[in-house]
Amino acid sequence: MSLSRRAVLKAGVVAGGGLSLGWQLGSARAALPGQLSAFVQIAADGAIRITAHQPEVGQGVRTSFPMMIAEELDVDWAQVTVVPAPGDRAVYGMQLAGGSMATPTQFERMRRLGAAARAMLVQAAATAWGVPAAEISTGSAMLRHKPSGRSARYADMASAAAQLKAPDPKTVTLKDPGQFRILGRRVPGVDNGKLVSGQPLFGIDARVPGMAYAAFAKSPVFGGKLKRANKAAALAVPGVKAVIDIAERRDLKAEIDVPLPGIEVLPQGIAVIATSTWAALRGRDALACEWEGGDAAFQSTLAWEAAAAKALKDGPQKPGFINHGDAPAKLAGAARQVTADYAYPFIAHAALEPMNCTAQVTDGKCTLWLSTQTPEDARRMVAVALGIKPADVTLHLMRSGGGFGRRLMNDVAVEAAVIAKAAGVPVKLTWDRAQDFAHDWLRPGGWHRLAAGLDAKGDIIAWHDHFISFGRGGNFDPPASIDQSLFPAGVIKDYRADVSVLPIASTLGWLRAPINNAFAFVTQGFIDECAHAAGRDTLEYRRALLGPPRAIPMAAEGGAEGAENSGTPYHTGRMRRVVDEAAVMARWGRKLGPRTGLGIAFHFSHLGYFANVVEASVNDAGDVKVHKIWVAADVGQQIINLSGAENQVQGSVIDALGAALGQRISFADGAVEQVNFGDYSLARMNDAPAVEVKFISTDFPTTGLGEPAYPSLAPALAGAIFQATGKRLRQLPFDTSQLKA
Amino acid sequence: MKLNINGKAVEVNADPDMPLLWALRDILGLTGTKFGCGAGFCGACTVQLDGEPVRGCQTPVSAVGTAKITTIEGLSASAWGRKLQDAWVALDVPQCGYCQAGQLLAAEALLRSTPKPTDADIDAAMSGNLCRCATYTRIRAAIKQAAAA
Ligand code: FES
Ligand code: FES
Numbered sequence: 001m002s003l004s005r006r007a008v009l010k011a012g013v014v015a016g017g018g019l020s021l022g023w024q025l026g027s028a029r030a031a032l033p034g035q036l037s038a039f040v041q042i043a044a045d046g047a048i049r050i051t052a053h054q055p056e057v058g059q060g061v062r063t064s065f066p067m068m069i070a071e072e073l074d075v076d077w078a079q080v081t082v083v084p085a086p087g088d089r090a091v092y093g094m095q096l097a098g099g100s101m102a103t104p105t106q107f108e109r110m111r112r113l114g115a116a117a118r119a120m121l122v123q124a125a126a127t128a129w130g131v132p133a134a135e136i137s138t139g140s141a142m143l144r145h146k147p148s149g150r151s152a153r154y155a156d157m158a159s160a161a162a163q164l165k166a167p168d169p170k171t172v173t174l175k176d177p178g179q180f181r182i183l184g185r186r187v188p189g190v191d192n193g194k195l196v197s198g199q200p201l202f203g204i205d206a207r208v209p210g211m212a213y214a215a216f217a218k219s220p221v222f223g224g225k226l227k228r229a230n231k232a233a234a235l236a237v238p239g240v241k242a243v244i245d246i247a248e249r250r251d252l253k254a255e256i257d258v259p260l261p262g263i264e265v266l267p268q269g270i271a272v273i274a275t276s277t278w279a280a281l282r283g284r285d286a287l288a289c290e291w292e293g294g295d296a297a298f299q300s301t302l303a304w305e306a307a308a309a310k311a312l313k314d315g316p317q318k319p320g321f322i323n324h325g326d327a328p329a330k331l332a333g334a335a336r337q338v339t340a341d342y343a344y345p346f347i348a349h350a351a352l353e354p355m356n357c358t359a360q361v362t363d364g365k366c367t368l369w370l371s372t373q374t375p376e377d378a379r380r381m382v383a384v385a386l387g388i389k390p391a392d393v394t395l396h397l398m399r400s401g402g403g404f405g406r407r408l409m410n411d412v413a414v415e416a417a418v419i420a421k422a423a424g425v426p427v428k429l430t431w432d433r434a435q436d437f438a439h440d441w442l443r444p445g446g447w448h449r450l451a452a453g454l455d456a457k458g459d460i461i462a463w464h465d466h467f468i469s470f471g472r473g474g475n476f477d478p479p480a481s482i483d484q485s486l487f488p489a490g491v492i493k494d495y496r497a498d499v500s501v502l503p504i505a506s507t508l509g510w511l512r513a514p515i516n517n518a519f520a521f522v523t524q525g526f527i528d529e530c531a532h533a534a535g536r537d538t539l540e541y542r543r544a545l546l547g548p549p550r551a552i553p554m555a556a557e558g559g560a561e562g563a564e565n566s567g568t569p570y571h572t573g574r575m576r577r578v579v580d581e582a583a584v585m586a587r588w589g590r591k592l593g594p595r596t597g598l599g600i601a602f603h604f605s606h607l608g609y610f611a612n613v614v615e616a617s618v619n620d621a622g623d624v625k626v627h628k629i630w631v632a633a634d635v636g637q638q639i640i641n642l643s644g645a646e647n648q649v650q651g652s653v654i655d656a657l658g659a660a661l662g663q664r665i666s667f668a669d670g671a672v673e674q675v676n677f678g679d680y681s682l683a684r685m686n687d688a689p690a691v692e693v694k695f696i697s698t699d700f701p702t703t704g705l706g707e708p709a710y711p712s713l714a715p716a717l718a719g720a721i722f723q724a725t726g727k728r729l730r731q732l733p734f735d736t737s738q739l740k741a
Numbered sequence: 742m743k744l745n746i747n748g749k750a751v752e753v754n755a756d757p758d759m760p761l762l763w764a765l766r767d768i769l770g771l772t773g774t775k776f777g778c779g780a781g782f783c784g785a786c787t788v789q790l791d792g793e794p795v796r797g798c799q800t801p802v803s804a805v806g807t808a809k810i811t812t813i814e815g816l817s818a819s820a821w822g823r824k825l826q827d828a829w830v831a832l833d834v835p836q837c838g839y840c841q842a843g844q845l846l847a848a849e850a851l852l853r854s855t856p857k858p859t860d861a862d863i864d865a866a867m868s869g870n871l872c873r874c875a876t877y878t879r880i881r882a883a884i885k886q887a888a889a890a
Contacts, residue, residue, distance in 0.1 A: 057837060188832075192830040195838035195841050196816075196826040198814045202775075278767070279759075281779075351839075399837070402873045650875070658875070676780050676782055677871065683875055684877075
């Protein structure tokens, strides 16, 4: 990654003496001496502080980003204190937890910052000692000049270094990865001690003097209007102080200058203000609101299933949405054809920390305490809702009790701010679990009718998909789309996707490895079927499909319109290597017990190459037991934090296992039917197998890990179940009743 | 109402029907105990009453009586608790960390009754505690490490 022309470092003096260094972001507020904007502070008293500025949602950035700086600063990790940053783009630059993009975009940037601070300390020592800088070595926050035997602590030179002009970050020397002493090691999370002793870190833990607790009654059907509510009953609940009408549904999207992904409307509803969350929620229930209408009232899973079946029968609404080569002709001329229908449901993010926000509005200024993946979007959205400037919104960036894409959206922050303003006191608004499901930005469901043409050897020579998912105005919502960067497009030359779009009014969103998390199941499952039809081993078949190592250019976005090949290339060699590695790890081809199988799948997403093998058995009652999962991954040259990286991968595949075995959101009468974890099941301890992870280092830039391990789990499990039982599961979540002996 | 929380007598002025979870969090400011589902499904609200893990969201404050309440804030008073905390930190169990208070209180009760738990013991004791980030492999390893410490 190259540094932008505007990347300028600025040094300052730490209060009490010492060096601070941060980025000058073209803002007068950036990197002023002693301000929090300093990413690195080396105080004269010996303290070494590194700022963690990215939103922490469980992906480990509060540890991994400071590690990048500490490595090049050449200090011991134990010498570092990590300090949090507020959400403020003008000071910290982009703060975003999404798309597994933090590591790829900022790895080099963080390292150069650390290296620049080290260079300044070296220069200060060189001047003080009258020796060439090149003769000075560093380590453990010490400077040493071997020839003269002199040494000093960083702290001793920090004030002198603060007087130097910060170097051009492009000119500083970075360590050779072979010299790394922190990166690539297992480094426990910096907040672990606080987490295991229950200290307040999360948004929901915020406590502000004079704070009240709020619940918000709003229509479970998107856009529904309030018909009646029993405010007297709510006010009679002990602890309830006030009920506040949020009378108007507001289309905030129309009010904001730059479109944001998060919020389209502020719903109509009634806020209940109380002395505890419990009283507020009881008050909300006592309102016994009745709602009517709503844009989404037509929504029904049964109706959608019927519409999808009809579209499959009648043919696609948009033939040739993606059309490479001539798949229909190749299919017609193929030695044999394989066909199958696949489907998957809506699923929910279900972060364990329910959506919440604490807000205070006074004198045209707003302060938020918020768990979010997109702090800057939250500030802008809240500013629009309150009619104030984003600069007048202060955001305390709290740790998130899970994100998975849900906290890209800041709807709860807008509600909290509007309610706090109306209440005239700071409020903590908390959604309950039913609201979390009812108002999620769901992973869209979809259907695929697939046809493959096989040549005489059984290799796939043509691929045809009729893909059905959801959108508005006849166009797919972005998270429901199909694009040309999705394997096997590009690898199979004759590839065609026809599509149909079903109408939806509820919100759809990005959920951990979005789009990929569904497509990998369909694509890899169908490849398994083709291998079986061809009478070939599914591992060998996949190797043949990937073919010789080469970089295949991929289109970035879009269907037929966006046909330029501007996306990231697909490296078949990188993929083959992880496929081979996963097979070796799992000892592919070994003899297995009765009703036991091994399945393999691979997927490329978020710049990472992943393959996994699942070993599972199925008992006579049809219960699936996963024994073990092996994952091989190539996310480029350098794993940042081996502990965090492995944790992400293990969590991703077990999360995906939970989804494959039990997660489904359905609609009836316009609204989501699921209300709690009793009817929406996540993986539990007794479901969780051992997960062995291997990272393969390749000569490519380091990329992110929060998402790409997820997609290939479900198809590998389906493959294992097929080997164990001969039953092919083509629908998520798996209907294990089909698997009875 | 008087409660005994982490070895201290505490006066709490709460509706008797209020679940202990909310009395701890909102009235007493002990926010380490977490709200996940409010319905007994997730275990994020796990605390101990006289050493037994219970769901704070399903336990009205009036039902606590004289039972000794242990929350995550008081876990380090227990030798097992400290061993578990050390193992949790060293093995880097948390991802988002939101479930971990409940996990630790469930694990402490397990080790007190079963100092050398088998995998089946761990499954039985811990399957009521959801971890949305699915840190289960490490929770299992950390319980075993604490048991061996
Ligand atoms: S919050 Fe009590 S079990 Fe989930
Ligand atoms: S660590 Fe996130 S829910 Fe367990």
